[in-house]
Amino acid sequence: MKIYQKDFQIEYKEDSSPLxxxxxxxxxxxxxxxxxxxxxxxxxxxxxxxxxxxxxxxxKYYWCIDPIxxxxxxxKKNDExxxxxxxxxxxxxxxxxxxxPALSYMYSAxxxxxxxxxxxxxxLTINENKKGKLYVVAxxxxxxxxxxxxxxxxxxxxxxxxSKGSSLKxxxxxTGEADIYPRLAPTMEWDTAAADxxxxxxxxxxxxxxxxxPLVYNKENLLNPWFVVK
Numbered sequence: 001m002k003i004y005q006k007d008f009q010i011e012y013k014e015d016s017s018p019l020x021x022x023x024x025x026x027x028x029x030x031x032x033x034x035x036x037x038x039x040x041x042x043x044x045x046x047x048x049x050x051x052x053x054x055x056x057x058x059x060k061y062y063w064c065i066d067p068i069x070x071x072x073x074x075x076k077k078n079d080e081x082x083x084x085x086x087x088x089x090x091x092x093x094x095x096x097x098x099x100x101p102a103l104s105y106m107y108s109a110x111x112x113x114x115x116x117x118x119x120x121x122x123x124l125t126i127n128e129n130k131k132g133k134l135y136v137v138a139x140x141x142x143x144x145x146x147x148x149x150x151x152x153x154x155x156x157x158x159x160x161x162x163s164k165g166s167s168l169k170x171x172x173x174x175t176g177e178a179d180i181y182p183r184l185a186p187t188m189e190w191d192t193a194a195a196d197x198x199x200x201x202x203x204x205x206x207x208x209x210x211x212x213x214p215l216v217y218n219k220e221n222l223l224n225p226w227f228v229v230k
Contacts, residue, residue: 001101010075018071023047026067026083034063034085041087044218046190053220064088064217066190070166072141079103080140080165086193091216096197098167107171107198115174115201122202123176130179133158137178139185140165146184146226154180170195173229174202181229184209189222199229 003022011019027047034043044051045065056062063085068074070081079102087095094111107122109115115122127135134156138147140163151161164172170192172178196206196215206215209226 004074004077004102018075019047020068020071020074022074023068023071027065030065030067030083030085034065038063044190044222046188056218057220059218061087061089062218064093064190064193066167066188066194069191070141070168073165078140078165080168082166082168082195084167084190084194086190086197088193088217091218092214093193093197093200093217096194098171098194098198100166100168105168105171107174107195109174109198109201111197111201113201115198117171117175122174122198123204125176127176127179131156133160134180135178136161137169137172137181138163139169139183142185144185147182150182150184150228167191167195170199170206170229173204174198176202179230182209183224183228184226187224187227189217189219189224192224192227193217204230 008020013019024047027045031043031045042059042062043065044062045067047067066084068081069084073080083099085097086093096109098107107117134154136151136159138151138161169181173181192215199206206227206229208215209228215224215227
């Protein structure tokens, strides 16, 4: 937050995605803390060196981390960025924390123990009339034509579409503020893992667009397929 409140340098990674001092500092703090607390659990983080599939394919548990999800939102200073920390067991998220420090929003979930927003159990609201009005959330910085087309073809008398940054979109489905979040565009496992744990414990699911099966983690290719949270 100290970095957020001042003028900071922006660098660009090989894939042209932005990187700030805050991404690296947050990564350092999270990884060193987790190593101290849980030395036996390996770590996969967006800002660490890639761990080859050969090494991680036999991991039973591992941490999946995005130290700052929504770096574009961080740079724009619109407050919609999060810290994502998930524990993956085999290929499913079993524990997740999504924290939005600029908004003081804390989402958390643990398998079979429910999901929470600032201490309140999720979902907070339930839309009883989805045919009448459907609340849809979409990406603020990465809205693809395919996603918009999917939204335009949804069956409801009225569709209210809002845009949000970072993993807050998955969290909005978990709380009940949104009924559906379609993402027909690229994301990585660390972008979704923590919030996906919260989605699942709130009684919702993140489905692969093509197969309607739940999203899986620790794949050989860490790129997520297109998905729909509902």
